[in-house]
Amino acid sequence: MEFISQRVKSLAVSQTLAMSQKSAELRQQGIDVINLSVGEPDFYTPDHIKAAADQAIADNYSFYSPVPGYLSLRQAVCDKLARENGLSFTPDCIVVSNGAKQALCNVILATVNPGDEVVIPTPAWVSYVEMVKLAEGITVTIPTGIDSDFKVTPERLEAAITARTRMILLCSPSNPTGSVYSRDELAALVAVIERHPDIIVVADEIYEHINYTGSFTSLGSFKSIADRVVIINGVSKAYAMTGWRIGYCAAPLAIAKAVSKLQGQYTSGASSIAQKAAEAAYTGSQECVAEMCAAFRRRRDLVVEKASQIPGLRINVPQGAFYLFPEVSALLGKTAPDGRKIETSGDLAMYLLECGHVATVDGAAFGAPGYIRFSYATSDDNLRIAMERIAKAVAALK
Ligand code: PMP
Ligand code: GLU
DSSP states (O other): OOOSOHHHHTSOOOHHHHHHHHHHHHHHTTOOOEEOSSOOOOSOOOHHHHHHHHHHHHTTOOSOOOTTOOHHHHHHHHHHHHHHHOOOOOGGGEEEESHHHHHHHHHHHHHOOTTOEEEEEESOOHHHHHHHHHTTOEEEEEEOOGGGTTOOOHHHHHHHOOTTEEEEEEESSOTTTOOOOOHHHHHHHHHHHHTOTTOEEEEEOTTTTSBSSSOOOOGGGOGGGGGGEEEEEESTTTTTOGGGOOEEEEOOHHHHHHHHHHHHHHTOSOOHHHHHHHHHHHHSOOHHHHHHHHHHHHHHHHHHHHHTTSTTOBOOOOOBTTEEOOBOGGGTTEEOTTSOEEOSHHHHHHHHHHTTOEEOEEGGGGTOTTBEEEEOOSOHHHHHHHHHHHHHHHHTOO
16 A cells, blocks of 8 residues: 655655754764755854743734734835835735745745746745745746856846746855845846746845855846736844744735635744744844854855865855855766765765765755855864865865
8 A cells, every 4th residue: 555645756756854863863873974055054043032932922912823923024025025024024925934945835835836837046945946836837947057146147037938837946145155146137127027027036045144245135126027926035044043943934914815825734834933933033132143143154164165175175155154165077077985986966965975075965956066065054173084084075075
């Protein structure tokens, strides 16, 4: 008897979470693995946010919350979008979910019909393609590489669009490459999108605040397409709140309503306590955000310096997020001291884990074989040791 649906059988396991799990297992066996696999800030949630959660418990925020989230939180999100991005949303266009992950999946499930095409520039975060699969949509990738700083050009975007294109999904600052589109680069893509009025644009802006360029442009700020842009964001990365599971979509009213209807049937409103904490994150002092970003920038400089000294790794200088995405094809075809052949970037990631004791993620998980991803959201000391281990492991390949 086969109990598992075709839908789930066709899904890939999240490689970011799987590598992190594997590294935790090795640690439990007493092996000192440094985990550069999962992308999550290593900082604790700031105290004033934790205090708001304590207060919410004391105030008996223990009942079901409204499906799209508390009005006060949705208002705080609207104020954030106005203050930081110059956007004017009303709370009925905001739906709060269990992390940006659910917000994204909701939007895809609420708008993509079977057979619809979703255009995704790659390398792209592991879950996009799988979410499109869940909606029975068809992913159309636009592969990019290190030589174009992993950015898609207007010409290539235009070429990927067909009569069946329903959605374009963009992520800036990018996971896994750290690339950040400038306002001019986005404007050039918007000029293409303007010509295709039936396409929804989903802008994953979860790394907005981990940005070293000094400026951030939300795709929602382009008036000509604003009525079909859906913004995805949340508190996980900016406020070191990955476990609290609060994200949101800011969408045209019809899409927000559809998302709320969907969410009402399968998860209801997000955690009441976590929502009150998120509200404090948006309404309180933003100093913690700048402090964490400064720490990520220092770590970015450190890993870039160390990685650029390792023969065989070709790197770009990431302008945001907390990932480095080296190209490693020069190392493929080599043999490790234990006799294993390194044929693919996946073999390399496994070798670095098992022999170098550093967990990374194979670029293939992001649609980019020939690369590997390091998350540098860990302490400077850990990063120094990890980069030394990687240098040693790579030098041992013959
Ligand atoms: N989008 C991207 C690009 C991400 O890297 C992540 C990482 N978790 C998410 C969305 C989901 O974030 P959350 O933890 O809020 O679900
Ligand atoms: N987004 C992070 C990452 O890419 C967290 C894990 C996940 O949700 O995929 O590592």
